[in-house]
Amino acid sequence: MSDTTQHIFIDKQHPAVWRALNGLGLKAREAAEEAGIDRKTIELLYMRISQINGCAYCLDMHVQNAVDAGETPQRLAVLPAWRETALFTEKERAFLALAESVTELPDHCFREQDEASAREHLSADEFSAVNWLAITMNAFNRVSIVSHHPVRRHR
DSSP: OOTTTSOOOHHHHSHHHHHHHHHHHHHHHHHHHHTTOOHHHHHHHHHHHHHHHTOHHHHHHHHHHHHHTTOOHHHHHHGGGGGGOSOSOHHHHHHHHHHHHHHHOOOHHHHHHHHHHHHHHOOHHHHHHHHHHHHHHHHHHHHHHHHTOOOOOOO
16 A cells, blocks of 8 residues: 555544543543433443444444443444334433434524423533533544544454
């Protein structure tokens, strides 16, 4: 592979920027935990955001993290179609809808509807924390996608 076609891992190319993003991600997770959002839900949100963005590397990582946090294979399997199931609580549905809205950035009218619906079920701290989780996960997805981070087979 020539230098012009070799993938550049931007996290390795500029490690100080990567460390700053990691620090932001840790602060977002900390805010979520302080708002009472459990690890299983955080991982579920990371997975849904990574599904929307098509980030294989992050999906691979967060599937295992979600399982380790107690998430079920059934809920993971239907996550792309969560609106079509009764497997998620009203609060989880509010978290997922808000995370999707931040990720997809629909037009103003739809975004306001998603936010108003989420506010019916979420505290101000939860609402803010989910926004920060989505913002940071979107950034992590983009780093992995543009760097072409490989997904390796599990042994």
